Amino acid sequence: MSKGTLTRERILGQAMRIASTDGLNGLTIGGLADVLEMSKSGLFAHFRSKEELQLQVLDAAADRFRATVVEPALAAPGGEPRLRELFNRWMTWAEAAGMPGGCVFVQAGVELDDQEGPVRDRLVESQRDWMESLELFAAGAVKRGHFRTDVDPALFGFQLQGIMLAWHRAHRLLRDPDATARARAAFEALVASARPSIPQPGA
Amino acid sequence: MSKGTLTRERILGQAMRIASTDGLNGLTIGGLADVLEMSKSGLFAHFRSKEELQLQVLDAAADRFRATVVEPALAAPGGEPRLRELFNRWMTWAEAAGMPGGCVFVQAGVELDDQEGPVRDRLVESQRDWMESLELFAAGAVKRGHFRTDVDPALFGFQLQGIMLAWHRAHRLLRDPDATARARAAFEALVASARPSIPQPGA
DNA sequence: TGCGGATTAGCACGACCGTTCGTATCATCC
DNA sequence: GGATGATACGAACGGTCGTGCTAATCCGCA
Numbered sequence A, B: 001m002s003k004g005t006l007t008r009e010r011i012l013g014q015a016m017r018i019a020s021t022d023g024l025n026g027l028t029i030g031g032l033a034d035v036l037e038m039s040k041s042g043l044f045a046h047f048r049s050k051e052e053l054q055l056q057v058l059d060a061a062a063d064r065f066r067a068t069v070v071e072p073a074l075a076a077p078g079g080e081p082r083l084r085e086l087f088n089r090w091m092t093w094a095e096a097a098g099m100p101g102g103c104v105f106v107q108a109g110v111e112l113d114d115q116e117g118p119v120r121d122r123l124v125e126s127q128r129d130w131m132e133s134l135e136l137f138a139a140g141a142v143k144r145g146h147f148r149t150d151v152d153p154a155l156f157g158f159q160l161q162g163i164m165l166a167w168h169r170a171h172r173l174l175r176d177p178d179a180t181a182r183a184r185a186a187f188e189a190l191v192a193s194a195r196p197s198i199p200q201p202g203a
Numbered sequence C: 001t002g003c004g005g006a007t008t009a010g011c012a013c014g015a016c017c018g019t020t021c022g023t024a025t026c027a028t029c030c
Numbered sequence D: 001g002g003a004t005g006a007t008a009c010g011a012a013c014g015g016t017c018g019t020g021c022t023a024a025t026c027c028g029c030a
Helices: A005-028 A030-037 A042-044 A050-074 A082-096 A102-112 A118-143 A153-173 A179-194 B003-026 B029-035 B040-044 B052-074 B078-096 B106-110 B117-141 B151-171 B179-194
Strands: none
Touching: A005 A030, A005 A050, A005 A102, A005 B003, A030 A042, A042 B151, A050 A082, A050 A102, A050 A118, A050 B151, A082 A118, A082 A179, A102 B078, A102 B106, A118 A153, A118 B151, A153 A179, A153 B106, A153 B117, A153 B179, A179 B151, A179 B179, B003 B029, B003 B052, B003 B106, B029 B040, B029 B117, B052 B078, B052 B106, B052 B117, B078 B117, B078 B151, B078 B179, B106 B117, B117 B151, B151 B179
16 A cells, blocks of 8 residues: 555545534645644645545545445344344444544535535435435345335335434434433334234234 | 614524525625625624624524424414424424525534534523423323323434434435425324324223 | 714734645655 | 655645724614
8 A cells, every 4th residue: 555545544534533523614624634743735635626535535434334334234134133233333333433523424414415516416325325225224124024014115214314313413412311222212113113013914 | 673683683584594504604794794785894793703693593593493383383282283283384494484405403403513612502402492392292192192101202202303304314415305205104103103002902 | 953872884904714836855666 | 876756845825704993874862
C-alpha cells in the first residue's frame, strides 16, 4: 500500500468521525487538517474538491457498514435468527465503528434531503440498497416460515427503520436512559406480530 | 401590534422555512436578509445574536406545531379517535405550515444532537414535552378501554415517533411514492396490536 | 408641526470557508 | 548517487460568515 493511500485512509477515517457529529456540511477541510496535524493544502490534494471528499466519506462509511453489520449477519442461520443478528449489529455499529456522533447515515439523510447534487444521489443510492437488504432479510424469514406469508417485507423494513431512527433520536438527542430498552421492546413486538399466530390453523 | 413585532414575525416565518431545508446552522443572517429584501444589520437588530435568532425560531415553530397539530386534535373525542386525529395532523403539518423542507424538528433533532448549548437545550425541552403529550394521548386510549391495559404508553409513543421518522426519511430522502401508504399501514398495525385482542376472555 | 424613540441601513472588522499556485521534501529506480 | 514523480507545505485569493458601530429614516404623540 503506497503512502498516499495510507494517509488517504487515515483522512477518511477521521472525516467519518467528524461527519457523524457535524454532518457532511459541517465537515471542514481546515478543521480536518488541524485534527490530523497536516496542512490544509496537503490534505486537499488527495481530493480535488470538497464534494469529492464528501463522496468518498459516504463510500467509506458504506463499506464499513457492510463489513460491520451486513456481512457478519449473513453468517447467522437464515430467517429470524439472521434478522435478529442484523438488528443487534445495527444497534451497536456506530459505537463499534468508533463514530462519536452516531450513525453517519442518519445525520446525512436528514442533512441532504433537500440538497440536490451528486452527494445526495450517492447517499440515496446506498440507502435504497440498504432498504432492499432489509427487505430481503424479512423475506427470508417469510420463506422459512418464521413469519406469516401475509407479512409485507417492504413494510417490515419500513417499521424496522423506524425503530432505529426513534432509538437514535431518543438516545442521542433526548439522552433517554430507557432508549435502548424501548428499541428492543419495539423490535420484539414487531417480530412477534409477524410470527404465525397460533400453531397455524390452515396447515 | 407595533411595526417591529410585525417584521419580527415576518422574519421568523421565513427563518422557519429556511431552517426546515438548511437546518438551524445552515440558516444564515445574510441569506435571510436577502430573501426578505432588507439589510443584514437591520435584520440583525431584531435579535442580538444568531443564537437568539435560533432560539426564537425554535419557539415559533413549537407554537405553530401546537396550534396546527396538538390543539385541534384535542377537539376530537378522547382515546383512539383523538390519537388518530393527532397522527393525521402530524403527517401533514409541515406542508400545512408551509415548510418546504419538512418538519423542522426532525432536521434540528439530528443537527443538534451533538452540539451542546442553549439551542440544543431548548429543543430537547420542547421534544420531551412532545413525547409526554404522545404518552398522554396513548394513556387516554388505555383509560377509555380502546387499548389494552398492558399497553405501555411510553413505548407506544416511541413506536409512533419511529413511524413518523421513517416516513420523513422515505418521503423526503428516498422520495419513495409508497412512503405515505406504508406509514399509514404501520400506524394501523400499531393501533391494532394495542387493541383488546378478541371479545376479551377475562371480562 | 415638530420632537423622540423605534426601526432600518451602510460600512467595516476579523475569522473562516474552499481553492489555487509555487515550492519543498520524500521515496524510488536508473 | 542523482534524476524523477509522488506527497506535503505555506501563502494567498475571493467570498461569506457573525457582529459592532454610526447615521439615516420612519412613526406615534404632544
